[in-house]
Amino acid sequence: MSVQKSLSDLNDLFIIFDDPKDKFVQLMDMAKESEKLTEIEKTDSNKIYGCTSQAWVVAEDNGDETYRIKTDSDALIVKGLLSILEKIFSGQPVNEILSINSMDILKSVGLDGIITSQRTNGFSNAVEKIQGLVK
16 A cells, blocks of 8 residues: 555545544544554664654564554554554655655644644654654
8 A cells, every 4th residue: 555545544534523622532542553662662762852742663674675663652642643654654665655744644634733733843753753764
């Protein structure tokens, strides 16, 4: 599945909610379903800086120029946002991962304008961190 197809699927999921609160509930549900990182993976080198909460990302090389992205956070909404990145970027070729920015993702999914500027900055830092790990 391409990055664009993943974005389209996520948009289909979030577009059904008119109330931003319902979108946050969906994010938290995604967070609860998302796999956690091990304590060993929660290192400073995997930390996403600029987040208001503790957040980490790991990019595992699949050996075929694609990566498995794993994330975690101590805050449910942040973990939900990070799980979106897992869904979009896992299994994608490097050029696809590098081709998109955080605002494109938030707009495509319908979350732009409803998350705080601090979370938007943290989300942007997470995208940049993933892109830096796969380069």
